[in-house]
Amino acid sequence: MKELGRLITAMVTPFDEKGEVDYEQAKKLALALLDSGSDGVVVVGTTGESPTMLRPEEYRLFREIKKAVGGRGSVIAGTGSNSTAEALEATKEAEKIGVDACLLVVPYYNKPTQEGLYQHFKKVAESTSLPCILYNVPSRTVTNMTAETVIRLSQIDNIIGVKEASGNFEQIAKIINDTRDDFIVWSGNDSDTFPMMALGAYGIISVVSHLVGKQIKQMINSFLAGKIEEAAAMHRRLLPLFNALFIVSNPIPIKYAVNYVGFRVGKPRLPLCEPDEKTAAIIRDMLKNYTIDLPVK
Numbered sequence: 257m258k259e260l261g262r263l264i265t266a267m268v269t270p271f272d273e274k275g276e277v278d279y280e281q282a283k284k285l286a287l288a289l290l291d292s293g294s295d296g297v298v299v300v301g302t303t304g305e306s307p308t309m310l311r312p313e314e315y316r317l318f319r320e321i322k323k324a325v326g327g328r329g330s331v332i333a334g335t336g337s338n339s340t341a342e343a344l345e346a347t348k349e350a351e352k353i354g355v356d357a358c359l360l361v362v363p364y365y366n367k368p369t370q371e372g373l374y375q376h377f378k379k380v381a382e383s384t385s386l387p388c389i390l391y392n393v394p395s396r397t398v399t400n401m402t403a404e405t406v407i408r409l410s411q412i413d414n415i416i417g418v419k420e421a422s423g424n425f426e427q428i429a430k431i432i433n434d435t436r437d438d439f440i441v442w443s444g445n446d447s448d449t450f451p452m453m454a455l456g457a458y459g460i461i462s463v464v465s466h467l468v469g470k471q472i473k474q475m476i477n478s479f480l481a482g483k484i485e486e487a488a489a490m491h492r493r494l495l496p497l498f499n500a501l502f503i504v505s506n507p508i509p510i511k512y513a514v515n516y517v518g519f520r521v522g523k524p525r526l527p528l529c530e531p532d533e534k535t536a537a538i539i540r541d542m543l544k545n546y547t548i549d550l551p552v553k
Contacts, residue, residue, distance in 0.1 A: 258356050260330040260387070261295020262459030263473050264442070265466060266303035268507050268514060269317065271522035277313050281520060283324035286331075288519065292549040293469030294462075296330030297321065298359055302396065303463050303507045306334050306361075308525040311346060318353045336361035336391060340376045344383045357387040359419065359461075364397040370405045381415050388414055393421040393444060403430035410435040419444040419461045425451065432456040446472075446498040450491035453479050463510050464501050467517065468494060470549040500542040504531060509539055516540060518552040 267289065270281040286297050299321050300306045300314045309317075314334075322331045333355040335346035340363075347358050360380055362373060381388045390409060394400040400422055407430075409415050420428050421444025432441050432455055442461045443452040449460040453476070465472050471494060479487035501509045507524060512531050514521050516539070523530055531539065 258330060259295075260332065260357055260440075262476050263294055263465060263469065264296045264298060264330065264332065264459070264461045265289045265294040265469065266298040266301040266461055266463055268466065268511050268521050269300065269304040269309065270520070271525065273522070275523070275525060277309075277317060278522065279316065279320050282317060283320055285519065285521065286321045286325055287328075288551050289466065289469060290325065290329045291551055292465075293471075293473035294329065294465055296332060296356070297325070298332045298334055298461060299355075300334040301359055301391075301461075302334075302361075302393065303510065304334060305507065305525055305528070306336075308528075311349075314346070315349055315353065318350055318355055322353060322355055330356040332357045332359050332389065334359045334361070336363075338363035338366050340379055343376070343380050347380055347384045347386065347388075351384050351386045355386070357389055357416070358384070359389045359391050361391040361393065362397040362399055362401050364399075367399050370402055373399070373401050373405050374408055377409050377415065378412060381409075381412050385414065387416040389440075389442075390415065390418040391421070391444065392418060395421070400424075400427075403427045403434070406431050407434045410439045416440055417442060417458070420452070420457075421445050421448075423448060425455065428452060428457070429455050446501075447495060450475065450479065450488060453487075463506055464494070464498050466510055466514050467501075467543075467548050467550055468497065468546060471547070494546075497542055497546055500539055503538060504535055509535070512536060513539055513543060514550070516543065517548050517550060519550060 270278040333350035337343040417440030475490040
């Protein structure tokens with residue numbers, strides 16, 4: 257399996273003035289993220305506005321970004337759904353396109369049981385040879401995937417890891433402790449990266465790495481080198497930025513911020529909209545305190 261990386265950016269989807277996907281700008285953004293610390297990108301995750309993307313748009317985005325990135329970094333396709341049949345179809349299509357892995361979110365809205373979650377992910381994983389990453393984000397899906405369910409699923413060969421955004425450190429510790437040694441746990445929240453790595457997590461699938469990717473990478477590398485106090489200080493310094501960029505629903509703040517620093521990614525799609533002036537001012541004021549790593553193109 258290709259090394260997917262410790263710092264992966266959940267990439268925004270750029271739109272043009274008409275609200276259509278701007279594929280050229282998406283390719284530029286993917287390459288800019290790799291130039292500023294990211295080891296790879298998630299395409300059409302939550303940050304990529306998966307709920308309002310059409311499948312043909314997603315498939316073209318997978319194809320174009322994979323072609324642009326080539327072997328420079330990993331491309332992980334968001335192929336999850338609350339419909340097992342739809343997730344299965346999207347994952348098969350992503351495999352044909354040639355992405356490096358897929359990200360499968362816990363089914364949302366229909367509130368499956370833990371057994372339903374197990375059967376859902378098992379069926380999708382068995383339909384593909386792609387490495388599959390589970391994505392637990394109960395703040396959005398309502399349903400929390402328990403440690404016991406993740407541990408069961410980790411026994412399936414091509415389920416290689418989980419993006420854990422529950423914020424439940426007891427649950428996260430149990431997953432890290434009781435899964436196989438090569439099962440990868442990424443933080444799903446920027447603010448949890450340092451404490452999760454202290455528990456044994458591998459890295460982060462990040463939002464804020466759009467702006468400070470090199471600094472997050474440096475924090476991870478300092479931690480891995482045993483410079484714990486240095487890593488902790490870097491994490492503390494970045495925390496106010498992490499918090500500001502989740503002041504309203506992601507990806508509203510990060511899209512605003514990326515546009516503000518000069519990299520055009522357009523507005524979010526309805527029902528998401530741009531931040532109000534009070535929120536925008538908080539984001540602008542916070543950005544003044546940080547060096548921006550993203551090369552503007």
